[in-house]
Amino acid sequence: MYEIKQEERPISAILVGVDTGEFDAQRSMDELADLADTAGCSVLRTVIQSRPALETATCIGSGKLEEIKQLAQALDAEMLIFDTELTGVQLRNITDMTDCKVIDRTMLILDIFAGRARTAEGKLQVALAQYQYRLTRLAGSGSALSRLGGGIGTRGPGETKLETDRRHIRSRIASLEEQLKDMEKHRKFIGSRRKKDGVLTVAIVGYTNAGKSTLFNLLTNADVLAENKLFATLDVTARGLELPDGRTVILSDTVGLIRRLPHHLVEAFRSTLEETADADLILHVMDATAEDIRQRMEITDRLLQDLGCGGIPQIRVLNKADLLDIPKNSDAEQVWVSARTGEGIPELLSAIAHRLPQTVKRMQLCIPYSEGSFLQLLREEGKIFSEEYTADGVRIDVLVDIKRQKAAAAFALAP
Numbered sequence: 001m002y003e004i005k006q007e008e009r010p011i012s013a014i015l016v017g018v019d020t021g022e023f024d025a026q027r028s029m030d031e032l033a034d035l036a037d038t039a040g041c042s043v044l045r046t047v048i049q050s051r052p053a054l055e056t057a058t059c060i061g062s063g064k065l066e067e068i069k070q071l072a073q074a075l076d077a078e079m080l081i082f083d084t085e086l087t088g089v090q091l092r093n094i095t096d097m098t099d100c101k102v103i104d105r106t107m108l109i110l111d112i113f114a115g116r117a118r119t120a121e122g123k124l125q126v127a128l129a130q131y132q133y134r135l136t137r138l139a140g141s142g143s144a145l146s147r148l149g150g151g152i153g154t155r156g157p158g159e160t161k162l163e164t165d166r167r168h169i170r171s172r173i174a175s176l177e178e179q180l181k182d183m184e185k186h187r188k189f190i191g192s193r194r195k196k197d198g199v200l201t202v203a204i205v206g207y208t209n210a211g212k213s214t215l216f217n218l219l220t221n222a223d224v225l226a227e228n229k230l231f232a233t234l235d236v237t238a239r240g241l242e243l244p245d246g247r248t249v250i251l252s253d254t255v256g257l258i259r260r261l262p263h264h265l266v267e268a269f270r271s272t273l274e275e276t277a278d279a280d281l282i283l284h285v286m287d288a289t290a291e292d293i294r295q296r297m298e299i300t301d302r303l304l305q306d307l308g309c310g311g312i313p314q315i316r317v318l319n320k321a322d323l324l325d326i327p328k329n330s331d332a333e334q335v336w337v338s339a340r341t342g343e344g345i346p347e348l349l350s351a352i353a354h355r356l357p358q359t360v361k362r363m364q365l366c367i368p369y370s371e372g373s374f375l376q377l378l379r380e381e382g383k384i385f386s387e388e389y390t391a392d393g394v395r396i397d398v399l400v401d402i403k404r405q406k407a408a409a410a411f412a413l414a415p
Contacts, residue, residue: 208256
């Protein structure tokens with residue numbers, strides 16, 4: 001749909017934030033620095049201004065903006081990145097007053113998503129979010145958007161010129177939404193078939209860069225991209241996972257979450273994220289070494305509530321246990337693991353098997369030869385661990401689906 005052009009060299013940038021007391025500004029700026037690094041920026045300096053509220057015209061005070069202009073010239077900075085969502089007017093005014101490229105937190109995240117989406121659905125979702133964001137900023141943005149030219153903050157749908165009018169953008173939004181609806185119907189059909197066939201699903205969710213994809217790869221022998229960068233995974237991937245009790249479930253890896261995730265992205269990815277609402281169990285993966293682990297946990301829990309996942313059983317998976325020299329106690333609701341070393345994986349698999357609905361039961365049976373049709377049903381619906389032909393019939397060690405257990409009990413062998 002569009003070609004993603006990677007930066008040939010890091011873009012030098014100054015990060016700008018406003019501390020109004022609404023949230024932890026320093027921690028948010030640290031995260032913005034990680035985002036900038038992920039996008040290919042070289043952060044030269046970080047500037048935070050304390051204010052009771054955002055300045056309507058320029059986000060920060062005119063005096064501080066003049067200081068930033070002088071700083072940008074002295075450091076030869078190419079871009080200013082604001083840790084807030086700028087209006088079209090603010091974007092235009094800041095650009096005019098500093099003569100710098102200017103993007104905000106949302107534009108930066110959208111750019112990262114545009115560069116990392118791999119599947120057709122992922123690219124459509126990112127493009128939709130970008131068009132929706134752009135539509136709200138056509139009025140008042142002046143030359144600011146066109147001055148961005150190419151590079152960070154402009155990857156995506158392709159049309160970055162200001163003359164792209166509302167009618168065209170609305171038309172593109174309608175087209176993208178229609179295509180995503182078709183994909184959503186297909187995904188829901190597959191999900192309903194899984195439910196009908198009794199397939200259990202487990203979803204991995206959590207804060208970005210918590211190690212979800214590394215854990216997913218370890219559990220399923222998959223090759224999902226796992227990097228020490230934010231939003232390494234955008235596209236939902238599903239693989240089979242065999243549990244200690246012999247059951248095979250579907251494990252899915254999902255996009256990472258982040259504080260103040262742009263609502264355009266939440267809406268665009270809602271259909272994908274809502275797959276979690278259909279899961280039978282959620283693995284909430286957390287970076288156990290993160291200083292703000294509780295805040296990250298609350299951010300993830302809040303979004304899960306918004307998606308209607310509050311009633312789904314959950315296992316808290318404390319990852320990177322190998323980096324902490326503290327007592328670690330695991331149980332059915334909280335498990336310490338290291339996706340890098342494999343520590344705690346047996347305990348995690350046991351916890352998953354314990355928390356999932358018990359839809360199958362392992363049984364030792366002796367099926368008379370006259371009941372060949374029932375034996376065939378067990379073969380098709382369950383999993384055979386061993387099979388032995390005897391004078392009395394076929395002795396099998398098998399996982400029996402819940403709907404066959406009553407009938408199978410008639411052929412159960414004595415313990």
